[in-house]
Amino acid sequence: MRITPETKKRIITYSALTLLSLLSILLCYYVAKWGLSDCFLVPGISYLAFAILIFIGRTGRFDIFSYQFRNLIDSFRKGSPKRYDTAGDYKMAKKLSRENNPFDYLPYLIFGGVFLIVAIILAFVL
Numbered sequence: 001m002r003i004t005p006e007t008k009k010r011i012i013t014y015s016a017l018t019l020l021s022l023l024s025i026l027l028c029y030y031v032a033k034w035g036l037s038d039c040f041l042v043p044g045i046s047y048l049a050f051a052i053l054i055f056i057g058r059t060g061r062f063d064i065f066s067y068q069f070r071n072l073i074d075s076f077r078k079g080s081p082k083r084y085d086t087a088g089d090y091k092m093a094k095k096l097s098r099e100n101n102p103f104d105y106l107p108y109l110i111f112g113g114v115f116l117i118v119a120i121i122l123a124f125v126l
Contacts, residue, residue, distance in 0.1 A: 044115030051108040
């Protein structure tokens with residue numbers, strides 16, 4: 001059985017989120033001496049906030065700022081050609097890029113939701 005590149009990306013994403021979560025929880029509990037509820041709340045809120053910010057960014061709300069920042073960086077490079085003539089061209093190129101490369105929100109929502117639920121349960125139990 002062959003693993004597709006999409007499956008490989010998902011395995012890497014879930015593994016990285018699991019390791020980051022465990023590291024975060026262990027550091028909060030043993031180093032910062034926080035309660036378990038707080039230790040689960042931090043990665044839960046972080047993952048949910050990350051997913052929301054990525055969703056907002058991928059809607060194209062900040063394309064004009066990205067375009068201006070790109071032009072600013074290109075202006076400092078000697079002999080650098082301007083990649084996009086107008087902000088509209090940049091926005092269309094980014095839209096095509098977003099359509100061809102979708103973002104997988106599911107792992108962040110699953111981990112964030114589970115950690116948030118565990119944090120709420122632990123707040124009432126402990």
